[in-house]
Amino acid sequence: MVDTLHITGKTRLYAIIGDPIAQVRSPEVFTARFAAAGIDAVLIPAHVPADRFDAIVPALLALGNLDGLLVTVPFKARMVPFATRLGETSQVVGAINALRREPDDSWTADMFDGKGFVNGARRKGVRLEGRSVLLFGAGGAGSAVAYALAEAGVRAICIVDPMQDRSGHLVARLQRAFPECSFETRNRQTTFDMIVNASPVGMSPEDGLPGEIGALRAGTIVGDVVITENPTALIRHGGAHGCICITGRDMHAGQLDVLMAFFGADRQPGGSGGDPARVTVKAG
Amino acid sequence: MVDTLHITGKTRLYAIIGDPIAQVRSPEVFTARFAAAGIDAVLIPAHVPADRFDAIVPALLALGNLDGLLVTVPFKARMVPFATRLGETSQVVGAINALRREPDDSWTADMFDGKGFVNGARRKGVRLEGRSVLLFGAGGAGSAVAYALAEAGVRAICIVDPMQDRSGHLVARLQRAFPECSFETRNRQTTFDMIVNASPVGMSPEDGLPGEIGALRAGTIVGDVVITENPTALIRHGGAHGCICITGRDMHAGQLDVLMAFFGADRQPGGSGGDPARVTVKAG
Numbered sequence: 001m002v003d004t005l006h007i008t009g010k011t012r013l014y015a016i017i018g019d020p021i022a023q024v025r026s027p028e029v030f031t032a033r034f035a036a037a038g039i040d041a042v043l044i045p046a047h048v049p050a051d052r053f054d055a056i057v058p059a060l061l062a063l064g065n066l067d068g069l070l071v072t073v074p075f076k077a078r079m080v081p082f083a084t085r086l087g088e089t090s091q092v093v094g095a096i097n098a099l100r101r102e103p104d105d106s107w108t109a110d111m112f113d114g115k116g117f118v119n120g121a122r123r124k125g126v127r128l129e130g131r132s133v134l135l136f137g138a139g140g141a142g143s144a145v146a147y148a149l150a151e152a153g154v155r156a157i158c159i160v161d162p163m164q165d166r167s168g169h170l171v172a173r174l175q176r177a178f179p180e181c182s183f184e185t186r187n188r189q190t191t192f193d194m195i196v197n198a199s200p201v202g203m204s205p206e207d208g209l210p211g212e213i214g215a216l217r218a219g220t221i222v223g224d225v226v227i228t229e230n231p232t233a234l235i236r237h238g239g240a241h242g243c244i245c246i247t248g249r250d251m252h253a254g255q256l257d258v259l260m261a262f263f264g265a266d267r268q269p270g271g272s273g274g275d276p277a278r279v280t281v282k283a284g
Numbered sequence: 285m286v287d288t289l290h291i292t293g294k295t296r297l298y299a300i301i302g303d304p305i306a307q308v309r310s311p312e313v314f315t316a317r318f319a320a321a322g323i324d325a326v327l328i329p330a331h332v333p334a335d336r337f338d339a340i341v342p343a344l345l346a347l348g349n350l351d352g353l354l355v356t357v358p359f360k361a362r363m364v365p366f367a368t369r370l371g372e373t374s375q376v377v378g379a380i381n382a383l384r385r386e387p388d389d390s391w392t393a394d395m396f397d398g399k400g401f402v403n404g405a406r407r408k409g410v411r412l413e414g415r416s417v418l419l420f421g422a423g424g425a426g427s428a429v430a431y432a433l434a435e436a437g438v439r440a441i442c443i444v445d446p447m448q449d450r451s452g453h454l455v456a457r458l459q460r461a462f463p464e465c466s467f468e469t470r471n472r473q474t475t476f477d478m479i480v481n482a483s484p485v486g487m488s489p490e491d492g493l494p495g496e497i498g499a500l501r502a503g504t505i506v507g508d509v510v511i512t513e514n515p516t517a518l519i520r521h522g523g524a525h526g527c528i529c530i531t532g533r534d535m536h537a538g539q540l541d542v543l544m545a546f547f548g549a550d551r552q553p554g555g556s557g558g559d560p561a562r563v564t565v566k567a568g
Contacts, residue, residue: 024293047348059343064331
């Protein structure tokens with residue numbers, strides 16, 4: 001039985017854009033969060049065909065009652081030019097997954113996938129400080145995860161991507177932002193403290209491991225940003241070795257609070273004081 | 285207490301566009317109707333600022349998961365060129381208030397305000413056949429109401445509008461479509477069987493009557509398409525004379541079933557046979 005939905009002419013809109021869109025979970029999760037916070041808003045799925053992206057996005061941002069946008073595959077990098085200002089993470093990462101409308105109708109954007117992954121790891125009791133990480137994928141998700149892991153204090157990150165240029169450019173940017181962390185693009189070590197997949201490998205049920213991962217110990221942390229019905233090969237492999245595993249769902253769940261705060265939607269309306277609701281984002 | 289909303293990545297979208305938008309009631313009403321019919325769809329309010337209309341509308345129609353659109357003030361006439369084909373009413377009236385996506389991604393449109401008004405009148409037991417009508421307003425709503433009243437068998441309609449050209453053109457089009465009904469643009473009679481306001485007069489609480497209405501008898505039918513919190517001056521005047529009154533809300537309620545049928549959303553999924561779900565619309 002479907003509950004009676006309560007949407008009126010005054011209800012504010014948030015949307016998630018992607019192509020395809022049917023697989024996204026944000027509409028369910030955020031609409032429930034808005035309701036729980038007493039906020040008259042819904043988050044709708046908006047299927048933006050990739051070949052119409054450049055025409056549709058400015059029109060969506062011009063809707064007078066749209067207050068925020070989430071961005072998923074394949075638009076996290078393409079969306080960047082449509083933001084008025086970028087948070088620190090997205091400036092280094094070159095991708096965004098959330099935008100919010102400001103009172104002057106400008107759009108502030110940032111990338112929260114990495115923070116979500118780190119929060120997901122911490123919720124499972126993982127201490128990140130001092131670890132050496134092997135990371136597959138230097139795209140939007142990989143960049144964001146690398147940024148957040150460096151920010152969380154890991155010692156070293158080896159970023160492997162079939163497009164060597166891409167991982168090289170990313171490593172150069174990250175090295176400037178985090179001089180105390182060591183970055184490289186070639187896997188010279190045989191063992192790491194942490195193995196993370198942020199490549200698309202694993203999206204198809206037939207996919208195997210994202211690359212050469214070396215020997216797993218029980219203390220190795222295994223992570224995969226891919227969200228699938230069943231665990232990816234990498235997560236199954238980690239589980240079989242008794243490793244703590246951080247999944248794409250953990251990454252998604254780990255950024256809910258942060259995104260609600262970014263949207264300024266994390267407090268009951270009329271609630272008493274406390275910290276400013278919004279995550280501040282430095283202008284780029 | 286707000287019910288928990290159930291919107292997922294698979295939920296199909298309908299939207300109502302207008303400027304302003306907060307006053308519309310369709311999101312509430314249609315979202316509840318979709319839920320009651322077991323259809324996974326919501327109708328959202330989309331505030332389209334009038335100065336961005338031409339850029340926003342094609343983008344909305346390009347969203348892959350948008351199945352239908354309702355159109356309200358001030359876009360009912362401006363929306364016409366964006367439809368792939370027009371139903372009979374909208375071809376004469378020159379305005380539309382609903383569009384549906386076809387399987388080939390084209391858009392079929394028609395105008396249902398008039399049908400809603402006629403249905404609202406019939407639900408109050410009003411017999412329309414043979415009546416003489418004084419109608420204020422030759423815009424989108426007035427045109428639609430005139431068309432539907434003629435179709436319902438009224439004898440004569442006098443259409444009064446400050447823009448004489450507009451009422452003149454409308455009368456010419458209607459006369460061709462309904463040769464058996466008599467149309468005119470000047471109020472020469474002193475009494476009519478039915479007085480209907482389809483002009484904007486009444487939207488502001490300070491507004492008086494829409495024009496010279498002559499003497500009201502208890503048998504006179506009084507109608508007003510304006511939707512307001514409190515009755516308009518015309519409706520109050522009719523009520524004071526013991527007249528049956530048809531309000532903007534009656535017009536709105538009177539087209540719900542027709543619009544659900546137009547959207548092909550009037551049957552339980554998997555329900556047994558019966559008539560084809562959709563109202564057929566002849567290509568223009």
